[in-house]
């Protein structure tokens with residue numbers, strides 16, 4: 001499972017940033033175009049954290065919607081992750097992604 005190996009990497013990174021501490025919660029930003037399945041990610045968390053410093057930790061996900069810059073609207077517009085890269089308002093093609101590919105730890109809460 002793709003998400004499980006990603007989370008093992010996350011837990012390794014958390015261990016390095018707060019070595020030996022009992023982790024209570026891990027906050028992450030996950031973009032809707034990051035290729036990560038949020039449902040699978042939540043399930044994989046329960047497996048990944050077993051016997052680690054994150055064993056008691058809650059996973060707090062901040063889902064970042066994908067957006068593109070539309071030169072026609074001169075605005076950043078949110079797109080559906082399954083849509084082609086075009087502005088949902090005026091249908092102008094644009095590949096100028098502004099967010100949505102995030103997959104990063106943003107904060108860690110320790111005891």
Ligand SMILES: [Zn+2]
Pocket residue numbers: 070071072073074087088089090091092
């Ligand atoms: Zn537009």
